[in-house]
Amino acid sequence: xxxxxxxxxxxxxPVQIRYTKHLINGQFVDAAxxxxxxxxxxxxxxxxxxxAEGDAEDINRAVSAAxxxxxxxxxxxxxxxxxxxxxxxxADLVEKHSDELAALESWNCGKPYEQSAKSELPLLVRLFxxxxxxxxKIHGLTVPADGEHHVQTLHEPIxxxxxxxxxxxxxxxxxxKVGPALACGNTIVLKTAEQTPLxxxxxxxxxxxxxxPTGVLNIVSGYGPTAGAPLASHMDVDKxxxxxxxxxxxxxxxxxxxxxxxxVTLELGGKSPFIVCExxxxxxxxxxAHFALFFNQGQCCCxxxxxxxxxxxxxxxxxxxxxxxxxxxxxxxFKKGVEQGPQIDVEQFQKVLRYINSGxxxxxxxxxxxxxxxxxxxxxEPTVFSNVQDNMLIAKDxxxxxxxxxxxxxxxxxxRDLLLSTRDINEVIKRANATRYGLAAGVFxxxxxxxxxxxxxxxxxxxxxxxxxxxxxxxxxxxxxMSGIGREKGVYSLNNYLQVxxxxxxxKNP
Ligand code: ADP
Numbered sequence: 001x002x003x004x005x006x007x008x009x010x011x012x013x014p015v016q017i018r019y020t021k022h023l024i025n026g027q028f029v030d031a032a033x034x035x036x037x038x039x040x041x042x043x044x045x046x047x048x049x050x051x052a053e054g055d056a057e058d059i060n061r062a063v064s065a066a067x068x069x070x071x072x073x074x075x076x077x078x079x080x081x082x083x084x085x086x087x088x089x090x091a092d093l094v095e096k097h098s099d100e101l102a103a104l105e106s107w108n109c110g111k112p113y114e115q116s117a118k119s120e121l122p123l124l125v126r127l128f129x130x131x132x133x134x135x136x137k138i139h140g141l142t143v144p145a146d147g148e149h150h151v152q153t154l155h156e157p158i159x160x161x162x163x164x165x166x167x168x169x170x171x172x173x174x175x176x177k178v179g180p181a182l183a184c185g186n187t188i189v190l191k192t193a194e195q196t197p198l199x200x201x202x203x204x205x206x207x208x209x210x211x212x213p214t215g216v217l218n219i220v221s222g223y224g225p226t227a228g229a230p231l232a233s234h235m236d237v238d239k240x241x242x243x244x245x246x247x248x249x250x251x252x253x254x255x256x257x258x259x260x261x262x263x264v265t266l267e268l269g270g271k272s273p274f275i276v277c278e279x280x281x282x283x284x285x286x287x288x289a290h291f292a293l294f295f296n297q298g299q300c301c302c303x304x305x306x307x308x309x310x311x312x313x314x315x316x317x318x319x320x321x322x323x324x325x326x327x328x329x330x331x332x333x334f335k336k337g338v339e340q341g342p343q344i345d346v347e348q349f350q351k352v353l354r355y356i357n358s359g360x361x362x363x364x365x366x367x368x369x370x371x372x373x374x375x376x377x378x379x380x381e382p383t384v385f386s387n388v389q390d391n392m393l394i395a396k397d398x399x400x401x402x403x404x405x406x407x408x409x410x411x412x413x414x415x416r417d418l419l420l421s422t423r424d425i426n427e428v429i430k431r432a433n434a435t436r437y438g439l440a441a442g443v444f445x446x447x448x449x450x451x452x453x454x455x456x457x458x459x460x461x462x463x464x465x466x467x468x469x470x471x472x473x474x475x476x477x478x479x480x481x482m483s484g485i486g487r488e489k490g491v492y493s494l495n496n497y498l499q500v501x502x503x504x505x506x507x508k509n510p
Contacts (some may be wrong), residue, residue, distance in 0.1 A: 007374035010043055011334035015103035019201035020051045022058055022221060025065035026214035028201075032057035037223070039197055042110035042342040043332060043377045051197045054222030056230040059189065062218035063236050066160040066187040069215030076157050076185040078213075080136035087132035087182060090210035091125045094203060098125075101199055103334075105171055108198045110341040110378070111296055112333045123471060124171050127489075130473035131179035134494060138184060140501075148508060154501040157185035158263070159238030161497060162231040164224075164252070165200075166244045167193035167344050168299040172471075174200050177241050178217065180493040189218045189237065191228050193244075195344050197221035224248060233259040241265040241496060243301075245398075246437075246482050253485075265486035265496045267301065267478055269398045270439030273432035274304030274468070275409075275454060277445035278312045285313075285444045286320040290404070292442050292468040294328060294382060297343055298352075298402040301483075302440035304468055306388075306395055307406045308428050314408045318386050321406065322367045325382040328402075330373055342378040343401060349378035352401030359385045359394040364405070390431055398437070407431070425450060429457040438480025442468045461487070 020036075021028040029052070036050040052058075070076055075083070094101065101124075102116035111120075140153035161181045165173040170192065181188050192200045204219045220227055228248075232240050232255035239262050242252045246268040256262045274292045276285045292304030309317045333341035343349045349372075356370050369383030380402055388395050388405040395405055409431065410424035432441060441460040445451050455463045461478045464470060471477070471489075478487035486496055 007043070007331055007377060007379055010332050013103045013107040013334060015100045015107065017049045017104070017198060019198070019205055020049050021201075022052050022054055022062070023201060023204040023217070023219040024058070024062045025218065026208065031055070032061065037194065037221075039108060039195070040345065041107060042344050045346065045377055048107065049198065051221045054191070054220035054227040056226070058220050058222070059191075059227060059230040059234060062189040062220050063160060063162075063231075063234050065215040065218050066189050067236050069213060070157075070159055070187040073187070073213050073215060075187060075213050075216045078185070080138065080185075083183065083185065084132045084135035086211050087128050087135060087179070090203075090207050090212070091128035091132065093206040093210055094121070094128070095125050097202070097206065101171065101202060104202060105199050106333045106341070108196045109167065109170060110333055110344060112338050112341055114336070114338075115296070120169065120172055123473070124175050127172075127175035127179050127473045131183040134180070134491070135183040138494060138498070143502075145504075148506060150505045150507055152503050154503060155498045156501055158497055158499050159186060160236060161186045161188050162234065162237040162240040162262075163188060163190045164228045164231065164240070164242045164244065165190065165192055167195035168296060168301070170196040171199050171203065173243055174203065176243075176477075176488045176493070180488075181241075181497045182212075182216070184494055184497040186239075186497050187216045189220065189231060191220050191222060191231055194221070194223045229255060232256055235260050237262055239263050239265075239497065241488075243267040245269055249484065263496075265488065266484040267486075267488060268439075268482060268484045270301050270303070270437045270479065270483050271306060271396065271398055271435045272302055272304050272437070272440040272442065272460065273306045273308055273458070274442035275428055275432060275444065276307065276309045276313065276317060277443070277447065277450055278310040279446045279450070280444050280466075282313055282316055282320065286317060286324055288442070288444060288466070288468055290321060290324045290328075293404045294325070294340060294402050295469055297340055299344065299348070299400050300469070301398075302462065302469070303400075304440075304442045305399060305405065306432070307404055308409045308432060309406060310424065311408050311410045318367070318406060321404065322384050325384045325404065326368050328382040330379055330382065340382065340402060343380055344378070346378060348400060349380065352380055352399060352403065355394055355397065355399045355401070356383055356403060359388070359392065359403070359405070362389075362392040362394070364388045364392055364394060369402070390434065396435070425453055429454065433457070433459050436482040439483035440464065
């Protein structure tokens with residue numbers, strides 16, 4: 001297999017671009033300013049479409065539409081069963097258009113078509129089935145309060161939800177945000193990432209076909225500071241949910257606080273440990289650690305980006321991890337069997353290459369990769385560093401690229417430590433937790449006690465034991481520490497989009 005050939009000779013994606021304007025109040029409309037911005041094919045860096053560029057005025061228009069749809073529209077008052085049926089109809093339409101959507105997602109995002117088609121589109125459908133199931137099961141409680149009162153709680157939609165999403169999983173992020181918000185009866189203004197505006201507009205159209213009332217879902221394309229910030233600081237937006245970098249998350253929280261104190265959900269960066277203990281099958285550990293890091297070109301907020309390996313298996317693991325990375329098939333995401341496409345854009349591409357240089361400069365050992373692949377687009381060689389120390393930049397910062405950093409644990413054990421067999425686990429717990437992030441962690445072991453000890457000790461919103469990146473619709477996802485606030489997916493996500501109203505009535509007439 002020649003990666004260079006695969007990269008130079010690109011397949012034409014089997015899809016047309018149909019929607020490039022904002023979706024506001026049921027219409028596809030130009031930006032108020034008339035401006036557009038280019039969206040690119042990361043395989044070549046070439047422009048694939050010009051898209052309406054939103055700014056504060058477009059956000060104002062979208063928020064007014066969402067406000068009207070909430071205050072006057074049928075949606076929040078509609079029977080929950082009817083809402084559920086619309087979500088199900090939408091899911092059916094997504095299924096029907098899966099091939100085109102998968103092609104569009106891969107074209108705009110650079111991810112392998114097989115990944116989009118076989119894993120992300122089915123998950124998108126599944127997420128909407130899941131939240132359709134919740135729409136008619138959201139209800140309050142009857143509360144046995146003291147005194148002669150009948151007390152009940154009503155779970156009401158929160159209002160107009162502002163949602164800002166990133167570029168690494170455009171459709172899945174759309175579903176995590178839109179699914180629960182709609183199931184609870186909210187209306188929405190969604191701002192897509194500037195790199196990947198296309199698929200959300202397409203599914204916005206499908207929502208209209210599914211019978212979603214006008215103005216319930218508005219989609220604005222544009223940049224963060226000019227379109228995202230006005231949404232986060234809008235006085236008429238009742239809630240903001242954001243997925244992206246920790247730096248931007250702080251800005252969102254500040255904008256929300258300075259404007260109307262709207263509640264905020266944040267899903268931010270990570271530097272997740274993947275801990276390989278000495279007792280498991282090494283080949284499986286290598287494969288899982290490889291997947292945990294390299295999946296989606298390494299562009300996952302929960303990537304297992306610090307691979308801690310027990311010193312007794314370190315050498316064998318390293319040899320095999322390196323061989324696996326060298327075997328990784330990089331190329332045109334539309335070619336069969338390709339595991340890794342290009343990074344999303346030139347900025348991310350350069351950032352990853354800078355981190356690779358920083359790894360080399362800090363004297364980590366570059367085992368393989370380390371450079372660009374081909375001469376166009378944003379392809380990077382699968383890269384593995386060994387001999388990585390906790391204080392190196394590549395072990396501390398989120399690289400967001402195909403760069404595996406391997407660290408050794410269980411160093412300098414005394415005979416007493418060996419006999420008690422405790423020190424190694426404590427050392428790796430301490431090191432795994434020594435980060436400002438806390439999004440996810442992976443543990444690979446056959447020992448139930450080790451697994452239990454680690455899962456309880458790791459400060460992370462998800463711990464995957466002997467698996468990684470399992471993203472069922474029902475499993476909550478979110479971060480400890482600077483990886484975020486709140487949880488998405490599962491039943492937990494509903495709380496983000498509901499207000500609780502206590503209603504108190506005397507049992508006797510006054
Ligand atoms: P990344 O570095 O991965 O692109 P960002 O956090 O910058 O992550 O982007 C995630 C989303 O946040 C995108 O939709 C982007 O446009 C938006 N965004 C970026 N900066 C701001 C900002 N200052 N205010 C609101 N949204 C922003």
